[in-house]
Amino acid sequence: MTSVLYDAPGPKARRMSRIISYVGVAVIAVGVVALVLALGAPKASANGAVQPGLWDLSRWDVFNDLEVWRSLGRGALATLEMAGVAAVLALVLGVLFSFGRASDTAWIRVPTTVVLEFFRGMPVLLMMLFVLLVFSTGSFWAGVAALAVYNGAIIGEALRAGIKALPRGQREAGLAIGLTSIATRLRIEFPQAFRQMLPIIIAQLVVLLKDTSLAFVVGYSELLRSMRDLTNFFGNRYSFSFFFVVLVIYLAMNLSLSWLARRIARRSGSKPTH
Amino acid sequence: MDAVIDNLPVFLEGFRNTLGLLVISGVGALILGLIVAGLRISPIGSFRGFATVYTEIIRNTPLTLILFFCAFLLPYLQFSPGYFTLAAIGLTVYTSPFVAEAVRSGINGVHVGQAEAARSIGLGFGQSLAFVILPQALRMVVPPLINVFIALAKNTSVAGAFFVFELFGAARQVTNDRGDQVLAILLAVAVFYLLITVTLGIIAGRVEKRVAVLR
Numbered sequence: 001m002t003s004v005l006y007d008a009p010g011p012k013a014r015r016m017s018r019i020i021s022y023v024g025v026a027v028i029a030v031g032v033v034a035l036v037l038a039l040g041a042p043k044a045s046a047n048g049a050v051q052p053g054l055w056d057l058s059r060w061d062v063f064n065d066l067e068v069w070r071s072l073g074r075g076a077l078a079t080l081e082m083a084g085v086a087a088v089l090a091l092v093l094g095v096l097f098s099f100g101r102a103s104d105t106a107w108i109r110v111p112t113t114v115v116l117e118f119f120r121g122m123p124v125l126l127m128m129l130f131v132l133l134v135f136s137t138g139s140f141w142a143g144v145a146a147l148a149v150y151n152g153a154i155i156g157e158a159l160r161a162g163i164k165a166l167p168r169g170q171r172e173a174g175l176a177i178g179l180t181s182i183a184t185r186l187r188i189e190f191p192q193a194f195r196q197m198l199p200i201i202i203a204q205l206v207v208l209l210k211d212t213s214l215a216f217v218v219g220y221s222e223l224l225r226s227m228r229d230l231t232n233f234f235g236n237r238y239s240f241s242f243f244f245v246v247l248v249i250y251l252a253m254n255l256s257l258s259w260l261a262r263r264i265a266r267r268s269g270s271k272p273t274h
Numbered sequence: 275m276d277a278v279i280d281n282l283p284v285f286l287e288g289f290r291n292t293l294g295l296l297v298i299s300g301v302g303a304l305i306l307g308l309i310v311a312g313l314r315i316s317p318i319g320s321f322r323g324f325a326t327v328y329t330e331i332i333r334n335t336p337l338t339l340i341l342f343f344c345a346f347l348l349p350y351l352q353f354s355p356g357y358f359t360l361a362a363i364g365l366t367v368y369t370s371p372f373v374a375e376a377v378r379s380g381i382n383g384v385h386v387g388q389a390e391a392a393r394s395i396g397l398g399f400g401q402s403l404a405f406v407i408l409p410q411a412l413r414m415v416v417p418p419l420i421n422v423f424i425a426l427a428k429n430t431s432v433a434g435a436f437f438v439f440e441l442f443g444a445a446r447q448v449t450n451d452r453g454d455q456v457l458a459i460l461l462a463v464a465v466f467y468l469l470i471t472v473t474l475g476i477i478a479g480r481v482e483k484r485v486a487v488l489r
Contacts, residue, residue, distance in 0.1 A: 017317065017318060020318050021318050021319055021320045022320075024318055024320040024321050025320040028324050039351070117472070117475075118464075118468070120471075121424075121428075121467060121468045121471035121472055122428070122464055122467060122468070122471075123428040123429070123430075123431035123432075124428070125431045125432055125434070125435070125442055126431055126442060126445065126460065126463060126464060126467065129442075129445065129449070129460065130460045130464075133449060133456045133460070134456055134457055134460070206334070210334070210335075210336040210337070211336070212336075213336035213337075213338040213339060214336075214338060214432065216338065217338075217432075217435040224336070224338055224339065227342075236350070239346060239347060239350065240347060243339075243343060243347060247335060247339060250334070250335060250336055250339060251331065251335065254334035255330065258330075258334060
């Protein structure tokens with residue numbers, strides 16, 4: 001699209017663009033290096049004691065301890081466990097919501113719509129606190145319930161949009177060969193809508209995985225909690241080191257799920273939206 | 275119910291702070307996001323690469339982790355303008371790639387024929403962008419952009435866990451004081467949030483209807 005907007009560059013313009021490109025790379029590289037150095041610079045605190053920079057070895061030696069890695073691993077596993085359970089429940093809820101919202105009976109459709117709007121407009125964190133305090137479940141189930149309901153509502157909307165986007169003929173054909181309304185929805189419309197919406201659903205599951213970190217507010221000991229606990233145990237000296245490692249772990253988990261989403265989007269052969 | 279009425283000033287203060295966070299970081303994210311979107315469609319490869327990496331990293335980092343960085347590590351690096359500002363910075367950074375993606379998808383959503391037509395009647399890069407592409411793109415961008423701001427309104431609640439006294443913080447404080455009326459308190463806070471998100475949703479619907487391009 002954007003390539004249509006300018007002429008194919010001639011030799012002069014190409015040279016120009018190459019120069020700008022080099023300058024751009026240089027500026028960005030200098031910025032990144034400056035940031036790294038600024039983080040690494042030793043600095044004096046108020047009482048005159050000089051603290052080593054953030055890349056100093058004395059801030060990273062804690063990772064020689066196997067117990068630290070075990071603790072981080074437990075946190076990551078707890079995160080994945082919550083995300084896994086919540087994802088399954090969110091998918092189930094999403095399917096139920098989408099059926100409710102696309103129902104022919106107003107008695108089912110209208111209440112489902114209201115409930116869906118309510119859940120979609122609510123911060124996940126508030127829902128977690130709500131489940132924790134009102135139903136006094138443990139922090140694990142508070143997190144799972146809030147994540148499942150919220151993401152289920154969004155997945156339900158996506159599936160409904162998918163069902164709505166199907167050609168009318170699909171439903172008519174199903175009814176014409178004698179399937180009941182529910183059977184048509186389940187066996188004709190739903191499988192197509194699900195395949196169409198799979199990229200959106202997986203993108204939502206990435207959001208769910210990220211949002212498990214909210215459960216640390218209600219006291220579930222997942223990855224972020226492990227980071228806090230480790231920082232409290234080993235002291236503030238290591239806070240940046242732990243932060244950095246936890247950031248890398250989160251990025252690794254989320255980026256691989258995003259990559260999977262893109263692969264599936266390409267494989268399922270759904271036409272690009274534009 | 276009396277716990278809600280007694281603590282109404284507390285809720286209102288929280289509501290004000292939530293709105294403040296929403297407006298400040300919303301404007302900030304809009305500016306930063308437009309810059310990133312501009313870099314992403316620029317003809318210069320290194321800018322595109324930088325913007326892509328930025329978008330991918332921020333989008334795949336949990337907001338809690340970003341706010342954690344702002345609330346604990348920035349003060350540690352001797353930058354401490356107060357928790358409200360720090361939270362606003364964190365929310366701005368977290369929201370900016372989503373704004374950028376919405377704007378970019380709007381620009382990509384304009385039909386290629388439009389750009390080709392603009393070019394073939396002799397408009398330059400800037401002209402075709404300013405007179406043909408952007409007027410169409412911006413209309414398509416408004417609804418997804420408002421969705422981004424709805425998400426931002428909900429995300430401000432995370433700042434409540436990092437010492438900012440907004441609605442979620444107010445909810446936590448009041449439920450600690452009045453453990454007997456948790457249900458009423460949380461529902462009241464929910465109403466405040468719905469006030470923001472439903473209003474934004476209605477605006478999105480109106481705008482969508484008014485500026486929809488017939489295609």
